[in-house]
Each structure stands twice: as C-alpha cells, then as structure tokens.
Amino acid sequence: MEFYKDRKFLLMILIFVLFISGICLYPAVSGLLLILALFVFGALCLFWKEPHLKLAGLVLLVLLALANIGLNGMKFGIDFSGGTRIPVLLEQSVDQTTMNELVQAIKKRVSVLGLTEVKVYAIGNTQINVEIPSSDEERIRFIEDVLAHQGVYMGVVDGKVAITGGHIFSTSITATTADQLTRSGAAWGVSFSVDREGAEQFADAAFGKADYPVYMYLDRPMDADIFYTEEQLKSAMSPDSGEKETLKS
Numbered sequence: 579m580e581f582y583k584d585r586k587f588l589l590m591i592l593i594f595v596l597f598i599s600g601i602c603l604y605p606a607v608s609g610l611l612l613i614l615a616l617f618v619f620g621a622l623c624l625f626w627k628e629p630h631l632k633l634a635g636l637v638l639l640v641l642l643a644l645a646n647i648g649l650n651g652m653k654f655g656i657d658f659s660g661g662t663r664i665p666v667l668l669e670q671s672v673d674q675t676t677m678n679e680l681v682q683a684i685k686k687r688v689s690v691l692g693l694t695e696v697k698v699y700a701i702g703n704t705q706i707n708v709e710i711p712s713s714d715e716e717r718i719r720f721i722e723d724v725l726a727h728q729g730v731y732m733g734v735v736d737g738k739v740a741i742t743g744g745h746i747f748s749t750s751i752t753a754t755t756a757d758q759l760t761r762s763g764a765a766w767g768v769s770f771s772v773d774r775e776g777a778e779q780f781a782d783a784a785f786g787k788a789d790y791p792v793y794m795y796l797d798r799p800m801d802a803d804i805f806y807t808e809e810q811l812k813s814a815m816s817p818d819s820g821e822k823e824t825l826k827s
Contacts, residue, residue, distance in 0.1 A: 586626055587634060593618060594638045598645055605650045615642050662718050666706040666725060677703055684708065687729060688721065696721070733780075734793045740783035741792075745776025 597615045601608045619635040626632070672680070677700045684706060688696045697709040710721060731743030747770065754767030772780065784790070 586622075586628070586631055590619070590622065590631065590634055590638060594642065597642055601642070601646050601649060608646050608650050612642060612646060615639060661709060661711040662713055664708040664710070664718070664722060664725065665701075666708060668704045668706070671703040673703070677706075681706060684725070687724065729796045730798070732795045732798050734795065734798075735780075735783045736787055736790050738783045740780045741772060741776055742779075745772045745779065747771045747773070 593615075597611055600611045604611070616639060619639050623632045623635040666684070668680075681698055681700050685696075685698045688698070688708070695711055698706065699709075700706050708721065708725065710717065712718070729743075731741075731746070732739055733741035750769075750771035752769050754764075754769055758769075759765070759767055784792075
C-alpha cells in the first residue's frame with residue numbers, strides 16, 4: 579500500500595509531528611501531551627477500522643513516549659528515587675481558592691530559603707504534601723521547622739532593625755487603598771499598627787532618616803550575603819531618597 583497517498587495516514591503523521599513539537603517546546607507539560615495523544619490516537623483507531631491505521635496509531639504512540647524519554651528523561655517520584663514526604667494537615671477543610679493560596683504561600687516560603695528542589699501540592703481540601711528529594715535528617719528538620727513556625731518579619735532602615743513582627747497587631751494589617759497609593763506614588767503598600775515598644779524602636783532607628791526606605795524582609799537570611807549592583811539599588815529608590823544621597827557621597 580502506498581501510505582503517502584493515504585490521507586488518513588498522513589493526518590496521523592501530521593498529528594504526531596504536532597505532538598513531538600509540543601513535547602520539545604513545552605517539556606513541563608509533556609506528560610499531559612502524552613495523555614492527550616493517547617486519547618486522540620485512540621479515538622482515531624476506533625473510528626477508522628483499517629488494520630494498518632490501528633497499527634500506525636500504536637506505533638506513533640510508542641514513538642511519542644520514547645521521544646519524551648529521550649528529550650526530557652525519566653522522572654521518578656520519591657517512592658522510586660528516594661526522598662521524604664512531609665504532610666501538612668489543615669485543621670479544617672478549605673475551598674479550592676484558599677487551598678491554592680496556601681500552596682503558593684508555602685512554595686514562596688521555601689523558595690526564598692533556597693529550597694528550590696522542594697515540591698508542594700495539595701491533596702484534597704485538608705492536606706498539603708511537601709516533598710524533598712533527600713533523606714538527610716538535618717535538612718528534613720530544617721524544613722519541618724520552617725513549616726511549623728510563622729515567618730519572621732523584619733523592617734530595616736539604613737542597616738538597623740526598625741521593626742519586627744512581634745510588635746505588630748495582627749488584626750491591624752490591611753492592604754493600602756488605591757487612593758493612598760496614588761498620593762504616595764507607590765506601586766503597592768501595606769498598613770499596620772504597632773505597640774508602644776515597636777513605635778519607640780522604629781522612631782529610634784528612623785530618627786534623622788525621613789527619606790530613607792524601609793527594607794522589609796520575611797525570613798531574612800541571617801547567615802548569608804545579599805548582592806546587588808549599585809545601579810539596581812539606585813533604580814529602586816525614589817529620586818529624593820536620603821540613602822541615594824549617601825551612596826553618591
């Protein structure tokens with residue numbers, strides 16, 4: 579049979595090429611593409627009764643799977659490759675929106691600590707799994723400690739700690755209104771109230787530095803250095819910043 583004259587066979591080849599291109603260009607969703615290819619070729623084989631087309635569909639699926647392995651490699655879960663799974667159990671069930679926010683919050687929390695290899699995903703509406711490709715007890719304890727404790731907030735003015743989360747009234751934390759952002763010229767903002775000790779600490783740190791920015795950290799790295807160029811620092815400051823004048827001098 580002259581396959582190049584068979585329009586059905588040529589259509590299958592075209593679909594195969596499209597899936598191969600998708601696997602090459604979007605490796606992150608290669609698994610989903612393979613599942614979609616299974617449904618597509620399976621449907622075609624059901625509708626088209628010709629034996630050679632059924633065989634071609636099977637062969638093309640096998641080639642797609644082999645191509646994916648060759649391009650993206652085999653990806654094993656911790657059950658095969660080794661690692662640790664830490665379940666985070668919620669006190670009560672939450673809706674999908676809240677669950678997505680919790681997953682993203684945990685991802686951000688571990689990523690800023692340099693734990694980029696950690697996987698975070700939801701299980702139902704009451705559990706979040708945190709997976710790490712390691713069985714090192716010290717590393718596991720560190721991650722469990724990060725997950726078990728609230729993030730440490732710290733505001734720094736000119737290298738001096740001006741405010742910490744322990745002095746903030748949690749019920750006072752609100753998003754800055756659009757009108758306030760417009761008046762200040764800021765891109766985003768947050769407002770909160772502090773106790774008397776926190777107010778005195780901030781006044782002491784910020785005295786004489788009215789134009790200096792407040793650098794806000796969550797889980798500030800304590801045993802690490804943060805590097806950035808002078809140009810990057812200046813570009814993030816307002817034109818009348820006192821700290822910019824200090825840099826010029």
